[in-house]
Structure formats: C-alpha cells, structure tokens
Amino acid sequence: MSSAFPRPSAEHGSATIVSQCLPDRVRRILLGLLELAADEVERGLNATLADFEQQLFKLAEQSRNAAEQAAYFETQRMVRRNRADLLPRYLIALEDALATIRSAPAAAPAQGQPRPPSVGELALVDTREIDESTVLREIGARAENRAALQVYLLGQRFGVLAARPAYDAETLPIGPHRLCRMLHATSDCLGIDVDARLLLLRVFERQAMPAYPAFVESANAWLCEQGVLPTLRFVPVRARPAARDRRAPRDADAAPGARVAEAPPAWTTVPGASASFDVLRQLLAGRRALIGKFAQDPARQLAAAVDLPPPAAPPAGPVSPIPAQTLQAALARLQREAPPPGGSGTAIPRIKQDVLAQLRAAAGDAAAPVLEDEDNDTIDLIGLLFEHLMKDVRPNSPAAGLLARLQVPLVRVALRDKSFFSRPAHPAREMLNNIAESGMWLAEDDADGSLGQRLESVVDRAVAEYDDDDGLFQTLSDDLSGHLQTLARKAEVAERRHVDAARGKEKMALSRLRAAETLEQVLEGRRLPRFVRSLLRQAWTDVMALAALRHGEGSEEWRQRIGIAERIADAADAAGGGRGLAGPDAEALRARIEDALAQVGYHDAEAQAIALRLTDADGASGDDGASRTELAMKLKARARLGEDREAANQADLGAPLDARERACLEQLRALPFGTWFEFAINQQGDRVRRRLSWFSTVTGNTLFVNHRGQRVGEYGMDWLARAMANGQVRPVTAEDGSLLDRAWGAVVSALRSFAARVPVGAGA
Structure with missing residues (x-):
C-alpha cells in the first residue's frame, strides 16, 4: 500500500544548510531561521507528545472492551519508548526544507501529455490515507488563516532568499502546511498506526499551532533585521473616497495577500460600500x-x-x-x-x-x-x-x-x-x-x-x-x-466573568480527573471492602482534587492526601491482612480525615461517619448495614466538589455519534471563540442568537452568552453536534459590513438582476 505522503528517511539523503552551495549571507540568514524555529519546534513537540500520551490514556480508560484498551496502552507504550527520536528527525526535516530552497523543483508532466500509469501503480487508495491528507490540509489551512498576512509577507521574503518567485503558503519551507507534513513524515519513528497518527495531528494543532502566528511574526522580524525586504508592507484595496465609511477599521480584516485591482463600478458594490x-x-x-x-x-x-x-397608474388629464x-x-x-x-x-x-x-x-x-x-x-x-x-x-x-x-x-x-x-x-x-x-x-x-x-x-x-x-x-x-x-x-465584563467561572470549573474537573487517576493507582491490586472503596472514590477524591487545585500536584498537601489514602488502603486490604487502625494513631488519622472532608463541604456528622468507616474497615465500631446504607444514600444525593448539576443534566448520554454528527463535532472544534449560533426555540422556526464564548477541548463543555454577556446555556459538544446535524442549531457565518450596508448591497443586487429575471415570453 503506497502512502499518500512520501516519507524520506530523516537520516539519509537530507541536506544541511552548511553543505549547500549558497551565498554566505543567505546561509547565515537560514541558520538564524533554523535556530529560531528549533526553539519553537521543541516547545511545540514536547507539549504535543505530553498531551498525546494523556489522550491515549483517557481513550484507554473509556474503552468498551479489553482489546481496544490494550491497543491504546500499547500505543502509549510505543510513544513513550520512541518519543526521543521524533524531535531530532523533525529538526533534520526542517533543516532540509530550508537548505533546499534554491534546488530546482521537480518538473510536472506536460499538460496534455499525461504519463501512463505503470501496472504497479494501479491500486485502490486506502480511505485512511485520504483522511490523513484531508486532516493535514485542514490543519494547515486553519493555521494559515490565523496568520495569513504574516505568511504572505514571509513568502515574499523567502522568494528573495531563494532567488525565485514568492512562495505561497503551501510551499513555504516554514509555512503551516509544510510543518504539518513534516510531523506526518517523521512520526513513523513512533511506530503508531494511522488512527493514532490522526489523533497526533489533532493534538499538534491544539498544542503547537496556536503559537504559529507569533513564530511567523518573529521570523519576519528576523528577516527584516537582516535586510530582507525591510520596508515590505501590505496595503489592502480600499473603496473610493465617495464610498468610504467612517467605520473603516474593518478594512483591516480584508483577506491578506489580496492583489491590487481596480475598484469595481458603483453598481457592483458589495455590502459595506454604497452606490451613488x-x-x-x-x-x-x-x-x-x-x-x-x-x-x-x-x-x-x-x-x-x-x-x-x-x-x-399615472393620473388622467394635466399634471x-x-x-x-x-x-x-x-x-x-x-x-x-x-x-x-x-x-x-x-x-x-x-x-x-x-x-x-x-x-x-x-x-x-x-x-x-x-x-x-x-x-x-x-x-x-x-x-x-x-x-x-x-x-x-x-x-x-x-x-x-x-x-x-x-x-x-x-x-x-x-x-x-x-x-x-x-x-x-x-x-x-x-x-x-x-x-x-x-x-x-x-x-x-x-x-x-x-x-x-x-x-x-x-x-x-x-x-x-x-x-x-x-x-x-x-x-x-x-x-x-x-x-x-x-x-x-x-457585556464584556459580564462575559469575562462567566468565562473565568467556566475555566475554574474546567480546572476543577481536571483536578478531579487527576485525583481519580492517582487514587486508582493507589487502590490497584488491593482487595478492599466495597463500601470503603466507594467512600475513597467519592469523598477522598474530592479532598485530593481540592489539594491539587489549590496547591498543585507537587505540593506537600498533595503528597499528604496520597499518603492518607495509602494508609487507609493498607489497613483495609484483606489480601494483606489489614484489620483497620486502632489506638492514638487511628484517632489522629480520623481527625485529619475529618478536617480534610470539612474543607470540601462535608458536614461534621458526615465527616465523622466517613472518617470512622475509612479507619475501621473491619467493622469494630459496631455500625450495622442500615447505617452504611443510609450514609451511602446521603453521599450519593449530595453534590460533589465543583460538580455542575445543570451541566450534568444537559450532558449527552445518547448513542455514539454517526458520521454526520462527527463532522459537525469537528466543525465545532475548529470554530473560534466569539462565533454566533442560531438556536431554534419553537416548531415555527423562530430562532435566537447565542454567542459561543468559550469551550473546553478536554471536558467538552461549552459556554454560550447573549448580546448582554449573560450566560444562557452550557452544553456538551456532543449535544451541540447532534443539534447541528438535526438543524436545531447552526453557526452564523460572519457577515461583512453593518446590517444597513448589507441591506443596501441587497438593493443594488436586486436592481442589477432585474433584466435577468424578465419572464420568458412576456415581450410586447
């Protein structure tokens, strides 16, 4: 099976800047660019691999069967073993791209004379390769859009270095598309399959590509310092003075790279300009x-x-x-x-x-x-x-x-x-x-x-x-x-307050997730009574989450909470002969447990009952089954630390997303904060607009506000994807100009299209 993207070996056949026949000034500039890029690449790849391993672990935890879980853990193991090879290979590929800017590009087949395919090339294309190429194009395009002007200017300057016409975003050696393709090419060293590579690309976009606009701006600044087109500026095409709006700063949002053209006639104006x-x-x-x-x-x-x-009808007679x-x-x-x-x-x-x-x-x-x-x-x-x-x-x-x-x-x-x-x-x-x-x-x-x-x-x-x-x-x-x-x-102040609250909830959720993972590691391999295990997973997870949130995972408080969990587990472990704790040691431990539970909102009576059960696993206190059941019901009914019952009630618990819904989910993840959505509010088709103020790619929660910045809903991204697929929710395309300008544009368009809409056969 042939690959959709060639993957040359990073060790063999790669050019270096020093080995190429380049002018001294060009070689010095390229070496400076390589040094600048290497720092950014190292930060981005390290963050990408760390997040990639976490995502694999979460997918393994959410697996539906043992075989799927084992596959994820095996992929995580391969990444940990081979991740040290990725950065050197990536830097070799990056230097090769910079070193060969003056190499002649491969000649394309002449138009009208297609090269006949050989027998070995007549093969079906694997759909997974198409998925990879599509993902690469999408990631590169989104990164290009975020830094379009700087990429355009960098392409002009690289054209000077290469003594050739300006580079476009697709072929720019340190452009977003090339950087994504480099990761795809060098990720072979990780030994992962196609599905894992797709996940790696998504994580790379989330962790590394947000810093790309700042990086490409730094690259332009470096080239300016070295005298490469230092006075190059981009001047957008503007409307003629008669049609210029006092709100002209919107012109700054025009598509960078637009070529200078004559201003259109007044009758072809678009919304934002007015005909005379x-x-x-x-x-x-x-x-x-x-x-x-x-x-x-x-x-x-x-x-x-x-x-x-x-x-x-004109009046009869004189007028x-x-x-x-x-x-x-x-x-x-x-x-x-x-x-x-x-x-x-x-x-x-x-x-x-x-x-x-x-x-x-x-x-x-x-x-x-x-x-x-x-x-x-x-x-x-x-x-x-x-x-x-x-x-x-x-x-x-x-x-x-x-x-x-x-x-x-x-x-x-x-x-x-x-x-x-x-x-x-x-x-x-x-x-x-x-x-x-x-x-x-x-x-x-x-x-x-x-x-x-x-x-x-x-x-x-x-x-x-x-x-x-x-x-x-x-x-x-x-x-x-x-x-x-x-x-x-x-509205801005109110929205910022709601976003800060949502981010605080996300931090709390991440702390709870980390606390739960750590507690499971403590409990692994131990035979604890079911009731004790449930108490630890619910009550003590909240305690550990609060310690992680307030003091961090490297703090003394975090280590103390883990130590208490280990002591409780050792004392209750039936396989290890644990018979609970007794004496002053048990009393001191209970006091610490009660104090910690009080900090996460447990009442005194509840905290005392939980502490007693955690330190008295063998039942020496004489509590009967009824008291344990009553305590379990109380804990189940109470809100957990940082838990949002409203958001939990709106969580999507339906079947897995189908292909259309997954496509909507990918579209959601690519939308920027501030995108407006229309929500259907009744069967008559009436809609209201809500602003996507924030969303978390980790927890999948979204925050929507109205025009006044007030929170109007928090939804899961899966729920939104289903609603989008059903037509109940839709993103609103950004529109140029004001409402009045767009109305004028529609008037002009209606008048211009008049002749084209003459009824057939209506002539005199």
Whole structure:
C-alpha cells in the first residue's frame, strides 16, 4: 500500500544548510531561521507528545472492551519508548526544507501529455490515507488563516532568499502546511498506526499551532533585521473616497495577500460600500424602461419578483410637479400622525399613496400633483431599503415597530440630502443602523429594559422633533452610540466573568480527573471492602482534587492526601491482612480525615461517619448495614466538589455519534471563540442568537452568552453536534459590513438582476 505522503528517511539523503552551495549571507540568514524555529519546534513537540500520551490514556480508560484498551496502552507504550527520536528527525526535516530552497523543483508532466500509469501503480487508495491528507490540509489551512498576512509577507521574503518567485503558503519551507507534513513524515519513528497518527495531528494543532502566528511574526522580524525586504508592507484595496465609511477599521480584516485591482463600478458594490444616487437612479430608469415593454400583469409579476412596488397608474388629464417644500410639508403632517399599521413590513408605498391623495384632494379641479422623477426615485429607494432591512428583523417584534415609525422622517431626510445614499457615515444612516441592529436584541426573552427605553426615546424624538434639521440625527446617533458602548463594556465584563467561572470549573474537573487517576493507582491490586472503596472514590477524591487545585500536584498537601489514602488502603486490604487502625494513631488519622472532608463541604456528622468507616474497615465500631446504607444514600444525593448539576443534566448520554454528527463535532472544534449560533426555540422556526464564548477541548463543555454577556446555556459538544446535524442549531457565518450596508448591497443586487429575471415570453 503506497502512502499518500512520501516519507524520506530523516537520516539519509537530507541536506544541511552548511553543505549547500549558497551565498554566505543567505546561509547565515537560514541558520538564524533554523535556530529560531528549533526553539519553537521543541516547545511545540514536547507539549504535543505530553498531551498525546494523556489522550491515549483517557481513550484507554473509556474503552468498551479489553482489546481496544490494550491497543491504546500499547500505543502509549510505543510513544513513550520512541518519543526521543521524533524531535531530532523533525529538526533534520526542517533543516532540509530550508537548505533546499534554491534546488530546482521537480518538473510536472506536460499538460496534455499525461504519463501512463505503470501496472504497479494501479491500486485502490486506502480511505485512511485520504483522511490523513484531508486532516493535514485542514490543519494547515486553519493555521494559515490565523496568520495569513504574516505568511504572505514571509513568502515574499523567502522568494528573495531563494532567488525565485514568492512562495505561497503551501510551499513555504516554514509555512503551516509544510510543518504539518513534516510531523506526518517523521512520526513513523513512533511506530503508531494511522488512527493514532490522526489523533497526533489533532493534538499538534491544539498544542503547537496556536503559537504559529507569533513564530511567523518573529521570523519576519528576523528577516527584516537582516535586510530582507525591510520596508515590505501590505496595503489592502480600499473603496473610493465617495464610498468610504467612517467605520473603516474593518478594512483591516480584508483577506491578506489580496492583489491590487481596480475598484469595481458603483453598481457592483458589495455590502459595506454604497452606490451613488445617480447610479441608483440609472438602474431604476432601466427598470422602468424594461417594464414599459410588457403588459400590466407581467409587469406586476416582474416587480414582485424583485421586491419592488408595481408602477402606479399615472393620473388622467394635466399634471403638476409637486414642489419640494410642498412635499416636505405633506410628509411632516404624516409624521405627526400615528404610525401606520403593519409594523412587520414596509409602509413606504402607503406613505407615497397617502401623500399623493392628500395633495390631490387639496388641488381640487386643478392639475393633478405628481412627484418629480427624482423624488419618486428617492421614495422608491427608501422603500427598497426598508423592505430588505425588515427581512433581518422578526415580524411583530419591537424592532419592527421602531423601524416602521422611522420611515417618514428618513424619507424626508433622503429627499433633502441625497448623500444619504452614498455616505455610510451619514448621521441618519448610523442612527437607523444602530436601532436596527440593537433593536433585534429586544426580541429575546432576556431583553434589556434600559435598552428598550433608550431606543423608544430616540425614535420618539426623531418623529416628534425632526423638521429639516439633520443635526438632530447626529445628536440622536451620538446619544445612542454612547449608550450602546456602555452596554458593550458591561457585556464584556459580564462575559469575562462567566468565562473565568467556566475555566475554574474546567480546572476543577481536571483536578478531579487527576485525583481519580492517582487514587486508582493507589487502590490497584488491593482487595478492599466495597463500601470503603466507594467512600475513597467519592469523598477522598474530592479532598485530593481540592489539594491539587489549590496547591498543585507537587505540593506537600498533595503528597499528604496520597499518603492518607495509602494508609487507609493498607489497613483495609484483606489480601494483606489489614484489620483497620486502632489506638492514638487511628484517632489522629480520623481527625485529619475529618478536617480534610470539612474543607470540601462535608458536614461534621458526615465527616465523622466517613472518617470512622475509612479507619475501621473491619467493622469494630459496631455500625450495622442500615447505617452504611443510609450514609451511602446521603453521599450519593449530595453534590460533589465543583460538580455542575445543570451541566450534568444537559450532558449527552445518547448513542455514539454517526458520521454526520462527527463532522459537525469537528466543525465545532475548529470554530473560534466569539462565533454566533442560531438556536431554534419553537416548531415555527423562530430562532435566537447565542454567542459561543468559550469551550473546553478536554471536558467538552461549552459556554454560550447573549448580546448582554449573560450566560444562557452550557452544553456538551456532543449535544451541540447532534443539534447541528438535526438543524436545531447552526453557526452564523460572519457577515461583512453593518446590517444597513448589507441591506443596501441587497438593493443594488436586486436592481442589477432585474433584466435577468424578465419572464420568458412576456415581450410586447
């Protein structure tokens, strides 16, 4: 069976930097890089192997049969025996990669002339090799994403050293992909099978790769010090000045390595940039011209297909354009009236109809007033904006009502100031975006009363006070932004407090795990009464866990707790003739046991009963079976040290995960902290957003918070994987730009796609 990745011997055929024909300066720089990398590699591999052995031990403990357990223990034994060979082999492979940067790459087969396979190559590919290659690509890609800019700059500098074009992330000698492949190639010395190698790669990603961004940054700094492209900088492509947002720091998150290109035309803008009003009018004019070629019914179908209101029938007889002041006065009267019903959708078409009906009624027999083309386009565009904006807001929610009340004031703003369409930093746009985004929080059960009151106050002032003074929106936007910043700081503090608590629980769980493992080693090979063994595993495990948590495993307290467990086990060991303890020695030991149990929350009576049973294994105290049963029931009912009953109740105790659920679990483990998830809350499909604030790869626990940083749930990762596979939970893809910017992008896209959605056969 051929390997998916070639594994050259690390001892034979590997090049060294000194032996290569390289310029002195290049050789000196590469040696410095090797020294820099060697320190990082040593730390990463040592941590990886230590964690790898622990994972093998845990898997062995959780095995379902003896054969599986023996296999894990055998793998652990092989790793312990051969781990000293891995680091030298890895460093040899690393030096070989650096030393051969000027070697000619192997020529690829000419295009159109594939090399015919030999008979020996005609073999099926083992699916496990495909799994290995997939895992390697995924780990390398994730590490590359975390340090994309630095990897890009390092590839440019390595191109100078190699006197060749810049390296990409796949071929960079100390790039994330090459480092992963080196581990895969050199792990043969451990003598482990494919499944163990896959586990090793996962542990390597968890233990070593988080330090890769800092390492590659140090490598770039070293090359700069040596004069290799010291002034190289990355300048991202930015939007044209007319479409630049005051929140421009988001451009720093653009994909590093993007090549300089011409700015796209305004009508191809994406969310985050805005088309100019003239361009939007051109698109609307094209829509009218195209609709004019069709009959009325197809035209209405076509308008509905792109979420546009159907064209209104022009009035019969003479018409008179409505002056700007008259239109503003009519809208001001509407603004002072009660908000239109149907807050779950847009009211802009109704607003236009009401204004025209109002003005036509006032005109009487005179020429019918009609909107200027520019004003008509403005109102239609605002209608489209709200139509797309409301798609992200739950119908009949408080946010929907707030947005409905703002429609008339914002129509008036856009009629007066056309920069509303092209300037993302327009005060009215910023206020609208803040209300839309923060108003969505009010749809949750745990809504913040102060936020709802502040949003209501801002909208009330906008509706009551706006009268051609755009400065009002600046004041309202600043006031709301300040309040939101205060809430964001409070949310950050609250979230940090919950994360610290979750990490404390994890430390407690790890301490309990270590205490349980140590206690089992003490009890191994001893024949203890079942009741004594149960007391040690429950009560004394808590005592040992607290000592490990507070003082560490190398402390005197930890050694004393182990010593007491050994004395109890020796005294109760039937095989060793143990008959319990007696005399002053027993009294002193009981006192120490009672004191230790009191520290982990046991009451005096419970601590005394447990201490007596642990030091009187032969039953000399005369307690009957009923008292032992009563004590056992009490201990079973009480909460263990650091135990979270709520999390335990939500633990997934179902069948093993299937293939789809395992894929969801791997996706979960690769997601960064801060990812938003949507949880289904009922059968109607309503969802709420929760933020993955923290998770533990050791215990499998996750912590979710809401927008205010308050804890809303702790779930096991297996449970989440099942829920994701069933569609009840889904991660939310990161979206560029604000909610309002995305709505504008959707408007532009709808207008651009208009011609492509003409019904077939609808021509004149």
